[in-house]
Amino acid sequence: MSNDTIQFNIQAAAIPHRESSAVDFEPHVTAEDFSIFYGSNEAVKSLRLEIPARQVTAIIGPSGCGKSTFLRAINRMNDLIPNCYVKGKLIFDGYDIFGPQIDVTALRRRVGMVFQKPNPFPKSVFENVAYGPRIHGIRRRGRLMEIVERSLRKAALWDEVKDRLSQNALGLSGGQQQRLCLARAIAVDPEILLMDEPTSALDPQATSRIEDLIGELRGNYTVIIVTHNMQQAARVSDFTAFLYEGMLIEFGATRKLFTTPKQKRTEDYITGRFG
């Protein structure tokens, strides 16, 4: 991919800023020629991207296009993978996420994550949500209870579990578990929420609840969601980035990208010609 195209994409990204009247375009995470390697394999290639604050940004693309890899880089979950290293800059709050002065645990507190499969701890509902706040030094039971209730309410789970806070979270249904994981992520009050195909393991009903929730989170959190499901991207996101083979093909306001894609490949992908 040539440099021109990337420039063009960045310009495209600027368009919704001017057009959207609701929120000011203010980049929260900025990728500057950001690449991720697995050994010698370049999974994400010189990405240039500005992710707007307090908006929902969807990252779409066929399997293996590097969208999950990129998402996991934002809270450095790819540290767990041996032989994984990066090039370029990924800037959050003025600092390079992979810079030497970054405290990874502090970063992850501010950049929460919800995973593909619901992964509650095998502990009680309460303990699951209180886990994060506890780690960050909140000990008082009353304060914890407050946080747990608020987080569960935000995750629209409070009414369903308020009577069984002490029961094992593994006893909840899949959809409930995923909302619990969302509550757990919210409980530490992050600024960014990363969602890695959060509904791929859920049935349509649970999926739609999660999607509703994502809509409610807009305005308070910067949500970045990776999804295979283009309808979902169209439904929940304000902005969409289309990645293909590690490269950013197009980025723009969701409505625009889905109705009048600028790139041929985007059009092919969203109309289901490949992917």
Add this chain to the structure above:
Amino acid sequence: MNLGTRKVVDRAFSGLGVTSIVLLAAALVVILAPMVLRGTGAFVFRGTVEFRRLEFEKFGRGNPDRLKAEQAAAIRARKTVYDMLKVFPREIEQREDAFRAEKRELRKKRRAARDADVAEQPERKAALDRREKEFDGRRERLDRQKADFEEVHKLVGELLGPPPGEELHAVWDKQYGQTRWDGVEKKVVLLTKIDQWVQPDDPQQPNYLVRTPRAKLYEGTALAGLFDYVEDHAEEMFLPKWTFYWRFLTDTSDSAHYFGGIWPEILGTIYLTLGSMVFAVPMGVIAAVYLVEYAKEGPTIRVLRTFTNTLAGVPSIVFGLFGAVFFIRTLHLSEGKSVLVGSLTLALLVLPMIIRAAEEAIRAVPRTYKEAALSVGAGKWRTVVTVILPAALPGILTGIVISMGRAAGETAPIIFTAAVSVGQPLNLGQVFNHPTPALPWNIYNLCTEHRAVDEIRHVQYGMVLTLVAIVLLLNLAAIVMRARISRKMRS
């Protein structure tokens, strides 16, 4: 392969599987059943009045009034025996006096015969010879009786205990008669029968054992009635009663396990097992966490892992020798054998098992747990402590419990480092510098080096049963734990 053959092969395979399982179960029963049966003999047996007396006098248990009544009845029944024993030495003396007189007379006659007429001599001499021969026969019989009487005296003492009123010996087994009915029966046979090895005329043939009633030796004497009396009145003299002696587990022993229970051994085993866990569990778990979560794969780790696996294959006697040389000789952790050193040695023995179990358990924790913890800002150490270890705990516990069974049953490592054959139960302060008896070692010791191996069979089997029960219970606990955890994981 067509469907028919496949079916046959299938069936043959399941048949083989079932057969092997059945064989295994049968083998287990064949091994365990006699052990259980005989081991039960230490707990359930017919206790005699001596047993109840011992329990009362040494452990302060039982009903004194009833005991007194029983004892009185028993003594009444035994009086005949004691009387006979008392009378017999006097009888011997009298007979010896009589023999001496007869001998004098015979000598006189011999002299008279020598002085007498030559013509009469041969007949008189022959008559005298006959008489002398007969005399010698009687005399020799008395000597045999005299010698055997000592044996009888000893056997009666072992059977009934010292007669009332006699000064008591310092050790318990000289103070009491047989406490168990099976012991009584054995002693009665020893008392009433004489076993003799006879060499056949043909030296090619093996020697054979002849058992004759002892009463025959004493025919015509005051002691002749004793043997039948003992045989017929044994029950009256001992008043056997079925006893459930569960305190076998909690009583201390005396007279090298002649009496009492096996509490010192059990306690020693508990100390050694828990002690080894105190060292092995933290070391093992930390090592496993390091190997799985921290170590970077490389030659160093490979070598380390090979070492742990090799350690698991080292013969246990080598661990024992190492423990003795390293902990006692080199480090001087204690002056000699001690629970501490034994525990350390056993810890080394089970360390590889624990490391492996913990490693596997930690590896089996879903990666998603770790990711979840990290994603809310937990550090690595925090993730290990709050998420990974709790999730791995069931597996780690299973490993710990199984290695506890191993540590409890090991003999070789404690021979040089911790075990003594006789000892009192230790308190916690003594474990650092005192050796202890322990089940595995004492089973060996009681079966081989005890001065009366045959008379304490019930203790040997009781110990074996207890040890097997401990190990089986630990393994059962591990199985139950594993089942419960896997059920939990599935839900």
